[in-house]
Amino acid sequence: MQRNPQLGEDGQLRHLLSIDGLPRDVLVNILDTARSFVSVTEREVKKVPLLRGKSVFNVFFEPSTRTRTTFEIAAKRLSADVINLNVATSSQTKGESLLDTVANLAAMQADMFVVRHASSGAPYLIARHLSQDIHVINAGDGRHAHPTQGLLDVYTIRHFKEDFTKLTVAIVGDLMHSRVARSEIHALTTLGVPEVRVIGPKTLIPPDVQKLGVHVHHDMARGLRGADVVMMLRLQNERMNGALLPSAQEYFKTYGLTPERLLLAKPDAIVMHPGPMNRGVEIDSAVADGRQSVILPQVTFGIAVRMAVMAILAGGG
Amino acid sequence: MVRVRISNGRLVDPASGRDEVGDLFVADGAIVASGRAPDGFTADRVIDATGLVVAPGLVDLGVRLREPGFEYRATLESELVAAAAGGITSVACPPDTDPPLDEPGLVEMLKRRASSLALTNVYPVGALTRSLGGERLAEMMELAEAGCVAFSQADAPFADLTVLLRALQYAATFDLAVWLRPEDSALASRGVAHEGEVATRLGLPGIPSLAETVAIATILLVARETGARVHLCRISTARGVSMVREAKADGVPVTCDVSANHVHLSEMDIGFFDSNCRLSPPLRHPRDRDALVAGLVDGTIDAICSDHTPVDEDGKDLPFSEAEPGATGLELLLPLTIKWGGGRPLPEVLRPVTVGPARVLGIPAPTLDAGARADLCVFDPSLWWRVEPSALRSQGKNTPHLGYELQGRACYTLVSGQVVFER
Numbered sequence: 001m002q003r004n005p006q007l008g009e010d011g012q013l014r015h016l017l018s019i020d021g022l023p024r025d026v027l028v029n030i031l032d033t034a035r036s037f038v039s040v041t042e043r044e045v046k047k048v049p050l051l052r053g054k055s056v057f058n059v060f061f062e063p064s065t066r067t068r069t070t071f072e073i074a075a076k077r078l079s080a081d082v083i084n085l086n087v088a089t090s091s092q093t094k095g096e097s098l099l100d101t102v103a104n105l106a107a108m109q110a111d112m113f114v115v116r117h118a119s120s121g122a123p124y125l126i127a128r129h130l131s132q133d134i135h136v137i138n139a140g141d142g143r144h145a146h147p148t149q150g151l152l153d154v155y156t157i158r159h160f161k162e163d164f165t166k167l168t169v170a171i172v173g174d175l176m177h178s179r180v181a182r183s184e185i186h187a188l189t190t191l192g193v194p195e196v197r198v199i200g201p202k203t204l205i206p207p208d209v210q211k212l213g214v215h216v217h218h219d220m221a222r223g224l225r226g227a228d229v230v231m232m233l234r235l236q237n238e239r240m241n242g243a244l245l246p247s248a249q250e251y252f253k254t255y256g257l258t259p260e261r262l263l264l265a266k267p268d269a270i271v272m273h274p275g276p277m278n279r280g281v282e283i284d285s286a287v288a289d290g291r292q293s294v295i296l297p298q299v300t301f302g303i304a305v306r307m308a309v310m311a312i313l314a315g316g317g
Numbered sequence: 318m319v320r321v322r323i324s325n326g327r328l329v330d331p332a333s334g335r336d337e338v339g340d341l342f343v344a345d346g347a348i349v350a351s352g353r354a355p356d357g358f359t360a361d362r363v364i365d366a367t368g369l370v371v372a373p374g375l376v377d378l379g380v381r382l383r384e385p386g387f388e389y390r391a392t393l394e395s396e397l398v399a400a401a402a403g404g405i406t407s408v409a410c411p412p413d414t415d416p417p418l419d420e421p422g423l424v425e426m427l428k429r430r431a432s433s434l435a436l437t438n439v440y441p442v443g444a445l446t447r448s449l450g451g452e453r454l455a456e457m458m459e460l461a462e463a464g465c466v467a468f469s470q471a472d473a474p475f476a477d478l479t480v481l482l483r484a485l486q487y488a489a490t491f492d493l494a495v496w497l498r499p500e501d502s503a504l505a506s507r508g509v510a511h512e513g514e515v516a517t518r519l520g521l522p523g524i525p526s527l528a529e530t531v532a533i534a535t536i537l538l539v540a541r542e543t544g545a546r547v548h549l550c551r552i553s554t555a556r557g558v559s560m561v562r563e564a565k566a567d568g569v570p571v572t573c574d575v576s577a578n579h580v581h582l583s584e585m586d587i588g589f590f591d592s593n594c595r596l597s598p599p600l601r602h603p604r605d606r607d608a609l610v611a612g613l614v615d616g617t618i619d620a621i622c623s624d625h626t627p628v629d630e631d632g633k634d635l636p637f638s639e640a641e642p643g644a645t646g647l648e649l650l651l652p653l654t655i656k657w658g659g660g661r662p663l664p665e666v667l668r669p670v671t672v673g674p675a676r677v678l679g680i681p682a683p684t685l686d687a688g689a690r691a692d693l694c695v696f697d698p699s700l701w702w703r704v705e706p707s708a709l710r711s712q713g714k715n716t717p718h719l720g721y722e723l724q725g726r727a728c729y730t731l732v733s734g735q736v737v738f739e740r
Binding site: 004005097099117119122124125141142143144145179182206207208211212 | 512513514516517518519520521522523525589590592631634635636637638639
């Protein structure tokens with residue numbers, strides 16, 4: 001089998017494409033670096049010159065405002081020049097191939113690509129066709145991975161819980177279609193979380209997911225019992241009324257996180273969500289806005305984590 | 318007429334199990350003797366086969382020649398040259414060309430083009446339904462007269478089970494063979510990889526084993542009911558193999574084949590989204606692969622085919638889900654068959670690429686006996702070679718085996734006594 005394409009021959013991170021297969025010390029290094037950037041983001045002057053003179057291209061083949069914005073902020077705080085391209089609405093519709101688009105952008109002297117694409121694995125294809133010194137960050141590909149989201153989630157957990165090796169973490173919802181969940185699972189298991197549970201109906205739990213090192217629960221109450229961290233997933237609208245689920249109401253009734261259900265978790269459990277939330281579908285407003293919710297800190301830490309990833313990639317290059 | 322003496326080769330005959338060193342004599346397109354030359358035989362050409370195997374030419378049940386309609390991917394000539402270079406002397410091609418092979422004129426043209434090239438024998442498989450639309454039956458008797466050896470939907474679905482039932486009833490009326498790809502199109506829709514650990518890990522939409530087993534169950538029930546001769550193309554699951562095994566034991570007139578890729582590879586080979594491993598059916602679990610091998614050993618699976626499906630570079634340089642399924646295979650069938658055989662006796666190893674598929678096709682059993690058509694493959698069983706684009710004559714250069722070292726390569730290929738390829 002091929003070598004993991006995101007690591008250089010020296011073991012340094014060249015691209016961030018997935019958390020799957022990354023060694024623990026690479027993850028810890030990113031989290032530690034992010035911690036140093038959190039203080040930067042709290043200063044009056046929020047810029048550091050680490051990426052001065054570098055060009056970061058946000059190439060989004062699938063529309064997204066929120067993720068693109070956080071990458072843009074992160075790059076700007078590192079003093080990079082940021083170019084945003086919504087390819088979904090330009091050249092791809094004119095029939096240009098993915099690789100032609102990327103070759104054209106590379107010819108514009110990009111140093112780093114932040115890529116989102118609807119097809120799993122697209123960032124691997126792009127990384128393979130770029131020259132050695134251009135770095136790729138996967139900002140979400142199909143159902144496969146969203147590694148910076150996984151990293152900001154474990155950063156958030158470490159901030160509130162510190163020791164990964166004593167935790168029980170429950171991930172609730174549509175695991176089947178979720179790139180966020182896959183990245184969370186790899187981050188948690190790599191960092192030594194002894195019990196990662198996934199909770200959802202059989203239609204939304206992918207086959208053989210236990211091979212990724214998780215325990216599968218279909219009963220919400222049993223899955224939540226004793227959890228230190230509850231990570232909710234967004235339920236996409238198109239999944240709500242079809243062959244996967246009968247209705248949003250029934251989903252909320254069976255898997256929605258309500259204050260009563262949250263009582264089953266540890267008293268000091270934290271509640272996370274990658275956003276954007278469907279209030280009343282996967283999460284009750286009382287929980288989303290409650291004292292155990294760390295959903296807004298997730299967003300803040302997300303910028304520091306993305307800064308850390310960019311700084312490490314550029315520094316190693 | 319050309320008289321050829323193939324001297325001092327290792328004569329391997331899967332039909333009889335024979336395996337011994339000797340000479341083989343060919344005249345007027347047929348094998349005339351082995352061992353001692355017939356009286357008065359003077360060779361126009363002598364092929365020194367010392368250290369080489371002399372066997373019947375390979376018969377391949379799954380070869381997309383891409384003509385008509387897809388000449389940018391491959392042409393009849395490029396692929397028949399590749400077949401000859403692979404030691405293959407007979408190929409069956411599915412009807413999913415553009416337009417599909419649903420009219421006698423198209424079939425006659427294909428046959429004529431193929432015979433004017435005078436390379437490998439081409440056996441067209443006609444469309445079972447018009448335009449492969451899955452709704453209205455094609456003119457099977459007309460197509461059979463034009464040269465179709467069987468009828469198939471290729472990868473296209475039936476509109477509903479009534480059409481399958483009627484198609485098999487009609488085919489059974491005239492004892493025509495029906496070849497079917499067992500895949501439930503709804504269960505397989507949008508899937509690109511075997512539904513299991515690797516697809517889950519890579520976030521690829523899955524094709525469950527159920528998509529195949531449900532289809533096999535349905536086809537077997539309808540075959541039993543109608544008595545039609547059914548051949549199942551490209552089975553890929555362990556459960557599928559055991560269903561066919563049981564059906565055969567019950568006397569259902571069913572045969573099946575497997576792609577050479579599936580005998581050797583599994584979902585694990587996808588690695589980091591290698592689009593060369595995007596195949597249809599998908600590469601499945603290693604347990605499925607092991608069951609396919611067991612099915613070959615016990616004869617449940619009648620044939621190994623190349624499932625040759627040339628795809629151009631643009632069709633593969635895409636994210637895995639968007640890449641076109643398929644791989645080049647003609648020149649890999651022989652070495653992959655040898656590799657499957659491991660240490661087993663060579664006559665036995667070659668059965669699923671000679672005697673087995675010939676029986677499915679309904680052509681005389683390939684043999685080295687006197688009187689047989691001189692379709693021969695003379696190959697070096699121990700030569701190692703590296704699979705790379707420049708080593709392949711096919712216009713398709715993509716295969717999951719790119720970069721592999723494989724053992725065994727055709728040195729001479731004879732069709733009706735004519736040398737159509739030599740390396």
